Amino acid sequence: MKTLVTGGAGFIGSAVVPALQADGYDVSVLDNLSFGSRNFIDVDDNQFYFADIRDKKGVERAILAIQPEIVIHLAAIHFIPYCNQHPYEAADTNIRGTMNVLNACKKLSSLKKVLFASTAAVYPIYDEAVNENHELLPLDIYGLSKLTGESLLKEFYHETKVDTIVCRFFNAFGPNETNPHLIPEIEKQLHDGLRIIKLGNLTPKRDFIHTYDMANAVKKLLAVKNIGYDTFNLGRGIEYSVVEIVEAFERQLGEKVIIEVDQSRVRKVEREHLLADVSKLKKVAGWEPVWGIDEGIKNLVENWSK
Numbered sequence: 001m002k003t004l005v006t007g008g009a010g011f012i013g014s015a016v017v018p019a020l021q022a023d024g025y026d027v028s029v030l031d032n033l034s035f036g037s038r039n040f041i042d043v044d045d046n047q048f049y050f051a052d053i054r055d056k057k058g059v060e061r062a063i064l065a066i067q068p069e070i071v072i073h074l075a076a077i078h079f080i081p082y083c084n085q086h087p088y089e090a091a092d093t094n095i096r097g098t099m100n101v102l103n104a105c106k107k108l109s110s111l112k113k114v115l116f117a118s119t120a121a122v123y124p125i126y127d128e129a130v131n132e133n134h135e136l137l138p139l140d141i142y143g144l145s146k147l148t149g150e151s152l153l154k155e156f157y158h159e160t161k162v163d164t165i166v167c168r169f170f171n172a173f174g175p176n177e178t179n180p181h182l183i184p185e186i187e188k189q190l191h192d193g194l195r196i197i198k199l200g201n202l203t204p205k206r207d208f209i210h211t212y213d214m215a216n217a218v219k220k221l222l223a224v225k226n227i228g229y230d231t232f233n234l235g236r237g238i239e240y241s242v243v244e245i246v247e248a249f250e251r252q253l254g255e256k257v258i259i260e261v262d263q264s265r266v267r268k269v270e271r272e273h274l275l276a277d278v279s280k281l282k283k284v285a286g287w288e289p290v291w292g293i294d295e296g297i298k299n300l301v302e303n304w305s306k
């Protein structure tokens with residue numbers, strides 16, 4: 001299956017691309033390398049399209065040259081503090097960029113499936129696990145841009161009847177992080193030899209899912225026949241607080257780590273919980289996560305010496 005992964009050189013792409021290749025998918029990647037890295041993926045130069053999804057003509061040229069049967073649209077600006085500081089760039093990339101990808105896709109006769117990376121940030125603050133039917137109320141420009149993306153995908157499906165999957169990713173962790181999220185920030189300080197580390201809010205809990213489990217879920221969803229238009233949460237279904245993540249590092253290091261709250265890092269508006277109900281994904285795609293927080297952090301710590 002000829003498959004295009006936009007944003008395939010990014011953090012999640014660096015797990016999705018090799019997972020697809022391992023199953024025999026013929027993968028091309030389109031990326032402007034603004035956040036990703038060419039070194040994260042093993043794709044031939046003639047299957048790597050250095051392009052910006054905001055460039056309508058460039059995107060169309062690449063997509064028509066590839067003639068993909070599957071498009072996985074990951075390219076986006078997604079680090080929330082960056083989006084808040086650069087709202088026009090975030091909206092332009094995540095909304096107009098998605099329009100450009102979909103407009104080019106409409107010109108393909110080869111296309112069988114599209115999968116769009118949406119986000120848990122489309123949900124409002126809620127203290128229990130959210131399922132796909134929960135009300136949608138993004139708190140920031142990032143969530144709003146992804147919710148608009150979902151609408152664009154729905155319209156695309158109605159127009160083309162090409163199977164369209166919206167996947168709401170929760171908090172990814174694993175190798176090749178591109179943005180200064182919590183886990184890479186803890187890793188950076190510990191890797192620098194610090195055992196008294198400075199962090200912001202300590203109580204919020206997040207549903208951390210390993211990128212290898214995400215990649216496997218993406219493959220399982222692609223394998224579902226005649227899916228039509230459907231939406232799935234993609235999380236681990238377990239939430240961990242900041243303190244619990246630090247404790248997982250302590251277990252791997254066999255050392256005590258002290259946390260100091262750095263007021264400059266404390267977010268004024270913060271969700272205390274963000275937990276996925278993933279029963280729909282498990283039922284429809286037959287997916288089960290296999291990476292626990294300890295195995296995932298062990299793998300990260302082992303990579304420090306490489």
Ligand SMILES: NC(=O)c1ccc[n+]([C@@H]2O[C@H](COP(=O)([O-])OP(=O)(O)OC[C@H]3O[C@@H](n4cnc5c(N)ncnc54)[C@H](O)[C@@H]3O)[C@@H](O)[C@H]2O)c1
Pocket residue numbers: 006007008009010011012013030031032033034035036037051052053054073074075076077078093097117118119120168169170171172173177178179
């Ligand atoms: N990492 C998470 O926890 C998380 C959670 C929810 C949703 N998501 C979504 O998953 C997708 C992948 O996220 P990620 O964590 O791998 O982020 P990432 O920033 O590592 O990957 C995004 C990729 O898109 C590329 N890109 C950005 N702007 C582009 C543009 N204008 N044209 C072409 N390429 C461009 C970047 O270079 C990068 O390689 C994104 O759509 C993101 O919104 C991620």
